[in-house]
Each structure stands twice: as C-alpha cells, then as structure tokens.
Amino acid sequence: MELNRPCARTSTSSCQPRLECSTFKVPLDYRNPDGRQIDIAISRLASKEPSKRRGVLLTSPGGPGITGLGYPAVLAGSGLPQKVLDSYDLIGFDPRGVGRSTRVTCDLTPEQQERGNLPPYAHTAADVAREAGNARTIAEQCATSRTSWMLPHTTTANTARDMDRIRAALGEPKLSYLGASYGSYLGAVYTTIFPGRSDRVVLDSNLGPGGYDVTAMRLFGPGLEERFPDFAAFAAAHPEYGLGTTPKQVTAKYFDLAERLEAKPVQGIDGTLFRGLTFDRLYADANMPVLAEFWQALDTDRPVPPSPPWADMENFMSSRFYVICGDNRWPGTVREYQRNVAVDRLKYPMLGGSSAGIGPCAFWPDERVEPPVRIDDRGPSNVLMAQNARDPGTPLAGAQELRRAFGKRATMVTADQGGHGVYPFGPNTCANDAVTAFLTTGQRPARDLACAAEPSK
Numbered sequence: 001m002e003l004n005r006p007c008a009r010t011s012t013s014s015c016q017p018r019l020e021c022s023t024f025k026v027p028l029d030y031r032n033p034d035g036r037q038i039d040i041a042i043s044r045l046a047s048k049e050p051s052k053r054r055g056v057l058l059t060s061p062g063g064p065g066i067t068g069l070g071y072p073a074v075l076a077g078s079g080l081p082q083k084v085l086d087s088y089d090l091i092g093f094d095p096r097g098v099g100r101s102t103r104v105t106c107d108l109t110p111e112q113q114e115r116g117n118l119p120p121y122a123h124t125a126a127d128v129a130r131e132a133g134n135a136r137t138i139a140e141q142c143a144t145s146r147t148s149w150m151l152p153h154t155t156t157a158n159t160a161r162d163m164d165r166i167r168a169a170l171g172e173p174k175l176s177y178l179g180a181s182y183g184s185y186l187g188a189v190y191t192t193i194f195p196g197r198s199d200r201v202v203l204d205s206n207l208g209p210g211g212y213d214v215t216a217m218r219l220f221g222p223g224l225e226e227r228f229p230d231f232a233a234f235a236a237a238h239p240e241y242g243l244g245t246t247p248k249q250v251t252a253k254y255f256d257l258a259e260r261l262e263a264k265p266v267q268g269i270d271g272t273l274f275r276g277l278t279f280d281r282l283y284a285d286a287n288m289p290v291l292a293e294f295w296q297a298l299d300t301d302r303p304v305p306p307s308p309p310w311a312d313m314e315n316f317m318s319s320r321f322y323v324i325c326g327d328n329r330w331p332g333t334v335r336e337y338q339r340n341v342a343v344d345r346l347k348y349p350m351l352g353g354s355s356a357g358i359g360p361c362a363f364w365p366d367e368r369v370e371p372p373v374r375i376d377d378r379g380p381s382n383v384l385m386a387q388n389a390r391d392p393g394t395p396l397a398g399a400q401e402l403r404r405a406f407g408k409r410a411t412m413v414t415a416d417q418g419g420h421g422v423y424p425f426g427p428n429t430c431a432n433d434a435v436t437a438f439l440t441t442g443q444r445p446a447r448d449l450a451c452a453a454e455p456s457k
Helices: 071-077 082-087 110-115 125-144 148-153 156-169 182-193 214-218 220-236 247-263 271-281 285-300 313-327 334-347 396-409 429-441
Strands: 020-027 037-045 055-060 088-094 175-180 198-204 383-390 410-418 449-451
Touching (some): 020 156, 037 071, 037 156, 055 071, 055 156, 055 182, 082 088, 088 156, 110 125, 110 313, 125 148, 125 313, 148 313, 156 175, 156 182, 156 313, 175 182, 182 198, 182 383, 214 334, 220 247, 220 271, 220 285, 220 334, 220 383, 247 271, 247 285, 271 285, 383 396, 383 429, 396 410, 410 429, 429 449
Parallel strands (some): 055 088, 055 175, 175 198, 198 383, 383 410, 410 449
Antiparallel strands (some): 020 037
C-alpha cells in the first residue's frame, strides 16, 4: 500500500492536505477472506524524526459513524505533544461503512435525519408504542437498502480486523492505538482479538465492556444528571443570561423550557431536541457560553444561534445503526422499552425518557455472523484508560465496568473534570501527562490514578 498522495478535501472527510492518504481492500466477511472485498480509506501523518520513531499510532475519534481520516491532523492541531508526534506515524481511517471507505445507507429521508438518534421524550407507555412505528420503519429501510449486503458484516469486530489489516499493510509487527468514546470499545475489541499484536493501547472516554448496547444508551440519562451541575454553576455565575442566579434556579429553568417547548416548539426546537442539544453541548466546557445563549434565546423567543450543519448526516446515522444494532441484541419488545422508560424517566428525568426509549435496533434482522466480543483479562498488561469523572456521553460507571473486565491488563486514570474527551483536549495536566508518558516511554502509573481538579486557565 502506497501512502504517498495528499488527502483531498471532500464532503465526507475532514482530512487535511498535509496528510497522506490511500485506499486498500479488505474482506467483507473474514470467514471468506478471498470473497467479496470492500475499500478502507486510511491516512498518515508521518513522524518527521526517523531516529525517534517507534512505530504507528492508529487513531479513532469515536462514533460509530464518524470519519476518522482527518483525525491525525485534528490531534496534531489540538495539542498532541511533539514527542508523541515524533514517536509515531499517526494513522487515521474511515471505518467500514463510513465516509471514503465503502459506505452504507439506510436511505434516510431528510425528516428522519432531522429527528436524530435520540427517540422523542416518552412521558407515557403510549408514547413508546407510538415511536415504535418510526423505529421499525428505519430498521426495515436499513435491511432493504442497496447496501444491505453489508449489514451482517458492519460490526466492531470486523472493523478491528480491518485495523489489523492496516497494521500488516504498513509492515508493522505491532499496533499502538489512541481511541476515544466508541473508539474506546473498538480498541478494547482489537486488543482482545489480537492481544499479541497490540503495543501501547490508550482508551479515552470509555464505554462499558458491552460497547454501544442498550446499557450504554441508558447511561446517557445519569450521564447528563452528573454533568449538568457544572453548567448550572456556570449559568448561575453569569446572571446576564437570565437563567437563574443559583444552580437550583438554572435546573428549574431546564425543566420549564423542556415543558414549554414540548407544548409549543420555538423556531423548530421541540422538547426532545432541546434536551438532546443540551446534552450534546455539555461534551465540552468551551460550549457552555453557547449553550447559555441558546437557552436564553429560547426563553425570550429571540433568534436561536445557528448550529453548524453535520456533514453527511445520512451516512453518519446509517452506519451508526449498522454497527450498534449489529454488534448486540437489543430488547425486542415494545413492553421492555416501556418498562425501561418508566424507570429512567423517574430516576433521570432530564433525559431518561429519551435515552431509554425505543429505536431501530429493537427491530433489527435476527441474522448475526458472530456473538459480541467478550472483553476479559487475557493478554499483556498494555492498556491505559483515561476517563473524566463527569462525562455525559460515556459516564464513569461504564468505564469502571470496562476496567474491571480488563483486570490486570489495564490501569485507569480518572480526572476530576467534566466533559467528553480527556487526551489531549482536556486541561487536566495530571491525566494528560500520564497518557503522554505511556505513549512515549511505555510507563504507566503503578496503580489506578485519581487526578485532582485543576483550576481553569
């Protein structure tokens, strides 16, 4: 494989011109390696210090459904230390089904894309039953689309096997890895299937050992509840937004706005979208002023600040469904989701009525090529987990479950901060330094490390 042509900017890739790109073939079905082949697009940001280079660092920004082709350039531009850039060729890739690799589709309509991935907030069992029709329709569209031949094979396990083909094509005996969010599960699966071929494995913002299953989806509810006090304190400290002068008042404003928008949407924003956008924008502290302005506009019926459009939403949503519905079996009856919603709506009222709701995975085709990969403690002790204490998207509870599953294989660094993503984007120097040391020297903390909160800069 020749990685010597510059990446072109395309509508499906954020790949920057200084990256080198290539495409190569992998088996659609690894049980039949000489059968039908699909394309995997990869990129490289090469080390400029050959004498310091120790290998390749394959990277993943998460997803599933997100292009990773430009991620090496994003990391380099976001504070990845120079000694890491010197130590590795950074490798990015579009997973199977995504972007400039062989793509999948569910033929989602613009209206279906606008509905997003969170089910509408269900206040009653009837709300869940009503949404089941929409979920079933999308599942049927995926199963009958022109790319349905990829449906049984677009899984995390097969993406991990593609990663090993990338390693082999680059002529490397082992693969180091840096993956965040869903990328944590992808890395966990890779080092489980190929323990002897994984070198230094960094898993950031961790899903539980079941990956993106129904448990992970339901964790969004407590994730928002744990993260929201950070925003409530911010908004209360900035009374110019008019959202309250105490965290309690800001919290009350959340429920007031959600109820008002469910009764009468404002500028196309209903209660479910309001909850979802609030959840999404709490992924980073830097978004808090934008989120406060968004609330203020809704509260006073002023023009809502525009949100940047999501590039290639149809492919993102479709490939996400292919992976999360194909990796695991989800509850298959409406009644189970009604029970889950009844529990989570009471326990986690901010988001539980959505995140426990029914989606296309409930009606996914039964065919499964293989069972989910079981993460365990067999293999070398070469995994470093990095985790924020108040992560809305991949809460600490899931990370702790993955840590237990890995046993002696892993060490975990937990930073007392909020948001989604630790390294290198977060400000906690204790956590960042631990990851840098592991990537560059192979040394991890002797035991699990708790990094104290650090003052904002």
